[in-house]
Amino acid sequence: MSRRPYIRPVQRSTWWLAQPRYIRYMAREVTSAFLCAYSLLIIVGLVRLAQGPLAYDAFLAAVYSTSGQVFSLLTLIFAIYHTYTWFQVTPKAMPIRKGGKLIAGSIIVGAHWFVFLIASVIILYLVGM
Amino acid sequence: MSRDTVQLEILRYDPEKDSEPYFSTYEVPFNDDWVVLDAINYVKENLDRTLTYRWSCHMAVCGSCGMVINGEPVLSCHTFMRDYGDKIRIEPLQNFPVERDLVVVIDDFVEKLGSVKPYIVPKVEKTVDEGEYIQSPAQLAVFKQYTACINCLLCYSACPQVGLNPGFVGPAALALAHRYNLDSRDVGRAAREDVVASNPGIWECSFVGACSEVCPKSVDPAAAIQQTKIASTVDYFTDFLTPWRKQ
Numbered sequence: 610m611s612r613r614p615y616i617r618p619v620q621r622s623t624w625w626l627a628q629p630r631y632i633r634y635m636a637r638e639v640t641s642a643f644l645c646a647y648s649l650l651i652i653v654g655l656v657r658l659a660q661g662p663l664a665y666d667a668f669l670a671a672v673y674s675t676s677g678q679v680f681s682l683l684t685l686i687f688a689i690y691h692t693y694t695w696f697q698v699t700p701k702a703m704p705i706r707k708g709g710k711l712i713a714g715s716i717i718v719g720a721h722w723f724v725f726l727i728a729s730v731i732i733l734y735l736v737g738m
Numbered sequence: 739m740s741r742d743t744v745q746l747e748i749l750r751y752d753p754e755k756d757s758e759p760y761f762s763t764y765e766v767p768f769n770d771d772w773v774v775l776d777a778i779n780y781v782k783e784n785l786d787r788t789l790t791y792r793w794s795c796h797m798a799v800c801g802s803c804g805m806v807i808n809g810e811p812v813l814s815c816h817t818f819m820r821d822y823g824d825k826i827r828i829e830p831l832q833n834f835p836v837e838r839d840l841v842v843v844i845d846d847f848v849e850k851l852g853s854v855k856p857y858i859v860p861k862v863e864k865t866v867d868e869g870e871y872i873q874s875p876a877q878l879a880v881f882k883q884y885t886a887c888i889n890c891l892l893c894y895s896a897c898p899q900v901g902l903n904p905g906f907v908g909p910a911a912l913a914l915a916h917r918y919n920l921d922s923r924d925v926g927r928a929a930r931e932d933v934v935a936s937n938p939g940i941w942e943c944s945f946v947g948a949c950s951e952v953c954p955k956s957v958d959p960a961a962a963i964q965q966t967k968i969a970s971t972v973d974y975f976t977d978f979l980t981p982w983r984k985q
Contacts, residue, residue, distance in 0.1 A: 612753060613753035614835035615751050617832070624898050628948070630948050634948075638944075701960060701964055702961070709876040709879060
C-alpha cells in the first residue's frame with residue numbers, strides 16, 4: 610500500500626468568510642484601521658498647528674466638514690466596538706486568582722469599562738477647560 | 739414529523755485510486771439517540787466497508803473521532819444526529835493532509851507537541867524511592883484546566899493561522915507548554931522558550947479564539963497562549979531593563 614496524503618488547498622484571501630467566528634474576528638481587527646487613521650489625522654493636525662493659524666484653520670474646516678464628521682462618527686462607533694471586543698477577552702489574557710479562586714470574568718471586564726469611563730471623563734474635563 | 743432517514747455526505751479519498759477527494763452520499767436510518775459516529779459506523783457495517791475513519795472510546799475521552807461536520811470541527815461521538823437536518827456533511831479535520839477518507843496525517847502535530855517538552859522538568863531529579871514531587875490543591879488549581887486536553891486536534895482544524903502558516907506550533911501544544919510552565923513542580927520554562935516564545939510559537943497566534951470555542955474539554959488554549967504572550971513580554975522587558983540579571 611502506498612501513502613499519498615492529499616493536501617487540501619487553503620483559501621488564502623477568502624478563508625475568513627468560511628465561519629461567522631472568523632468574520633467577527635476580522636471585524637475586530639479591521640476596526641483598528643480606523644483608530645490608526647484617526648491617530649494619523651491628529652498627527653496631521655499637530656503639523657498643521659505648527660505651520661501657523663491659517664494652516665490650522667484649514668485643517669479644522671476639513672475636520673468639521675460633513676465628510677470629516679462622518680469619518681469621526683464612524684471612527685467613534687468602530688473604536689467603541691473595538692474596545693468592547695478587546696475588553697471582552699481580557700479575562701482570558703489576565704485571569705486573576707484570589708484566595709485560590711478565579712475572579713469572575715465580568716468583574717475584570719467591568720473594571721476595564723470603569724477605568725475607561727473615568728479616563729474619558731477626565732479627558733472631556735481637560736478638553737472643556 | 740419524525741424523519742426516517744438522513745443523508746450523510748462523506749468525503750472519500752483513496753490514495754491508490756483517487757487523484758483528489760470527492761463526496762459520496764449514504765442514506766442511513768434516523769435514530770433519535772444516535773451520535774453522528776453511530777451513523778458512520780452504520781455506513782461501515784452495512785453500506786461500504788471501505789470507509790476509513792478513526793474512533794475508539796465513543797465517550798469523548800480518547801480524542802480519536804474528530805471530524806468536520808457541517809463545517810464545524812467536532813467529536814463525532816459527542817454530536818447528536820438529531821441536531822442536524824436531513825443532510826449531514828462529514829469531512830476530515832481541516833489543516834491536515836488527508837491520509838484516506840476521514841483519516842488525517844498527524845505526524846507534524848506529534849512533532850510539535852514533543853518540541854514544547856510536555857512533561858515535568860524538575861529542579862532536582864528524584865528517584866522513585868525518594869517519593870513524589872509534592873503539590874498542594876491550590877497549586878494544582880492554577881493549571882488543572884490545561885491538563886484536560888485529549889489531543890483531539892479540533893483546535894488545529896478550527897485555527898485559521900494553522901492553515902495559513904503551517905509552521906505554527908498551534909493551540910494544543912502551546913496550551914500544554916503553558917500547563918507545565920504553571921506547574922509548581924516544573925522549572926522547564928526557560929528550556930521551552932526557544933520554541934514557545936518564537937515567531938512560529940505564540941507570536942503566530944492572532945487570537946481568533948476559534949480553538950477555545952471548539953474545544954470539547956474547555957481547555958481554552960487561546961487563554962493559555964495570551965497568558966504566555968504576556969509572560970514572555972514581561973521577560974523581554976525585564977531582560978532589557980535589568981541586563982545584569984540575564985544569565
